[in-house]
Amino acid sequence: MILTEFDYVRPLGLDRALDLLAGPGARVLAGGQSLLPGLRAGTERAGLLVDVRHLDELRGISAADGTLRIGALTTLAELAAHPLVRERAPELAAAARANGDPQVRNLGTAGGNLADRGRPTDLPVAALAAGAEVELAGPGGRTRTGVEEFTAGGVPAGSVLTALLVPAAGPAAAFEKAADRATRYPLCAAAVRITADGPRIAVTGATPRALRLRGVEDRLRGGPYTTEAVLAAFRAEPRELFVPGRGTSAEYLGHLAGVLTARALARAARITA
Known part of the structure; x- marks a missing residue:
């Protein structure tokens, strides 16, 4: 599909960009990797593109x-x-x-x-x-x-x-991802950071949006970060936390999130050893 009609402005500074964005239908153009395909597909709308890429x-x-x-x-x-x-x-x-x-x-x-x-x-x-x-x-x-x-x-x-x-807390952190093969977007991704207060754990793809899993963090506080312990912590989470889709069930995504988190924690823990 071709792009719909819109106006385009390349403001000289951020203040001018903000003035333009106050108008109806104005959208920011930065990398454009999501906005421009969306405009072509008709899933996005814009009356004015405010290009900030040069700022x-x-x-x-x-x-x-x-x-x-x-x-x-x-x-x-x-x-x-x-x-x-x-x-x-x-x-x-x-x-x-x-x-x-x-x-x-x-x-x-x-x-x-x-x-x-x-x-x-x-x-x-x-x-x-x-x-x-x-x-x-x-x-x-x-x-x-x-x-x-x-x-x-x-x-x-x-x-x-x-x-x-x-x-900037240092290297005791890691990220793991299972990607959708067609789009490279995360079917599920997990990120962890080990701190003095315990692990910080977040998941996306398997959940409605990127979420920090405080219940899992609490169950793992003090360790161990074994695969068995991590999967048990995820099994204790409510199943409705995980959203089925793209041919996968909530049970599968909950398990996948646990596996990816266990891998990330193992890598982060090795760095601190």
């Missing part, structure tokens, strides 16, 4: 005061390869590396992957396990919100996701 203030990766700041326009390829991310937030690097194919990773952005609500994507679950926050710019200025709240609500109308803020 340097939305790019780059830096570290300060124990936090990684990842600009929303940082590509998935840059995120996967950056030494700071690989060292201090390896679950983020692994999630970016698992996303799509090289062409998608070279064009797709961290912000777009976090904000895509049409299907499960890889970065939100890793960011959730890391205890990350997102920074938003909107009519009221800059605000920060936890990834857990953000995945439930998405980007507010008229706002732009400017950065992902990730606690």
